[in-house]
Amino acid sequence: MPKKALITGLTGQDGSYLAELLLSKGYQVYGLVRRSSSGNISRISHLSGNVQILSGDLLDQCSLMDAIAASQPDEIYNLASQSYVPLSWTQPSLTAEYTALGVSRLLESIRRCKSDAKFYQASSSEVFGQPDESPQTERTAFRPRNPYGVAKAYAHWMTINYRQQYNLYACCGITYTHESPRRGAEFVFRKITRAAAMIKLGLAQELKLGNLDARRDWCYAQDAVYAMWMMLQHEQPDDYIIASGETHSVRELVECAFNCVGLNWQDYVSVDPAFYRPDEPVQLVGCIDKIQTQLGWKPHSTFNRLVELMVDYDLKELSNSKA
Numbered sequence: 001m002p003k004k005a006l007i008t009g010l011t012g013q014d015g016s017y018l019a020e021l022l023l024s025k026g027y028q029v030y031g032l033v034r035r036s037s038s039g040n041i042s043r044i045s046h047l048s049g050n051v052q053i054l055s056g057d058l059l060d061q062c063s064l065m066d067a068i069a070a071s072q073p074d075e076i077y078n079l080a081s082q083s084y085v086p087l088s089w090t091q092p093s094l095t096a097e098y099t100a101l102g103v104s105r106l107l108e109s110i111r112r113c114k115s116d117a118k119f120y121q122a123s124s125s126e127v128f129g130q131p132d133e134s135p136q137t138e139r140t141a142f143r144p145r146n147p148y149g150v151a152k153a154y155a156h157w158m159t160i161n162y163r164q165q166y167n168l169y170a171c172c173g174i175t176y177t178h179e180s181p182r183r184g185a186e187f188v189f190r191k192i193t194r195a196a197a198m199i200k201l202g203l204a205q206e207l208k209l210g211n212l213d214a215r216r217d218w219c220y221a222q223d224a225v226y227a228m229w230m231m232l233q234h235e236q237p238d239d240y241i242i243a244s245g246e247t248h249s250v251r252e253l254v255e256c257a258f259n260c261v262g263l264n265w266q267d268y269v270s271v272d273p274a275f276y277r278p279d280e281p282v283q284l285v286g287c288i289d290k291i292q293t294q295l296g297w298k299p300h301s302t303f304n305r306l307v308e309l310m311v312d313y314d315l316k317e318l319s320n321s322k323a
């Protein structure tokens with residue numbers, strides 16, 4: 001009997017990579033998809049036929065119970081949320097409904113319908129907000145600084161509470177920024193790799209950026225979803241930081257991306273205050289000792305390799321569309 005997995009947020013970056021990973025391991029994969037969603041299925045169109053789509057919504061408890069009853073999953077991965085931080089300020093209640101209460105509904109549905117299913121909750125480094133230590137560990141205090149981070153903190157603690165109270169196999173993975181060619185160009189990593197490719201192909205002349213000294217802990221999304229899967233294969237449920245464990249600046253990123261296409265970044269990049277953030281958090285960087293020691297996970301892709309693979313992808317994609 002193949003294992004069965006139910007993924008919420010199937011159409012997102014992580015959901016699509018996780019579905020690919022689980023299919024390659026012989027799982028039967030079910031994806032919970034919002035019926036009202038406007039059909040953003042570009043990331044999973046290549047999987048159609050292999051993944052069974054179930055209609056449901058984190059806002060509706062019955063639909064979650066029905067999806068679990070229909071799929072009888074061994075593993076459930078909750079990758080769905082309202083995850084756009086600026087929107088969490090303009091729609092804080094909706095963010096809480098999806099990102100916080102949605103997880104309550106899911107946990108309660110698991111408890112009632114399939115209490116032996118293993119559960120992965122996507123926590124985020126946004127729960128740390130302005131942390132009082134760097135790097136952060138699984139024991140660093142949460143000080144979220146936006147409604148999204150607050151909602152993720154609630155979901156994190158509810159998952160732990162359900163584990164303690166009801167003995168569910170429920171885990172939280174605290175992921176830091178993770179990137180891939182499926183990432184949107186509003187995020188600085190993709191913005192830079194795409195711009196380097198466009199300039200190389202003569203499709204653009206310049207790139208405007210904000211704070212070049214900002215630093216992030218960037219990891220490859222495929223590495224991150226592998227960690228999620230590993231967490232559910234362990235004997236004991238637990239919570240882990242999933243990160244690269246190192247930071248790089250936007251300046252290093254831009255230099256590396258332009259090197260990949262054989263150009264000098266200083267000839268093309270200018271700083272535009274419009275892209276500056278008013279309130280940059282202290283350095284967010286994850287300590288990955290726990291996941292490394294207990295699960296044997298570490299990221300495969302280095303920072304340079306990740307930049308290279310994204311620039312290569314953007315060059316190919318843009319060349320094809322040009323042709």
Ligand code: GDP
Pocket residue numbers: 177186187188189191208209210211212214215216250275276277280
């Ligand atoms: P997130 O803030 O981690 O969700 O990811 P982003 O990719 O949007 O931003 C990463 C960092 O890059 C932030 O510290 C920004 O201040 C910095 N940054 C510098 N220039 C830019 C830019 O042009 N666009 C964006 N999005 N971020 C920039």
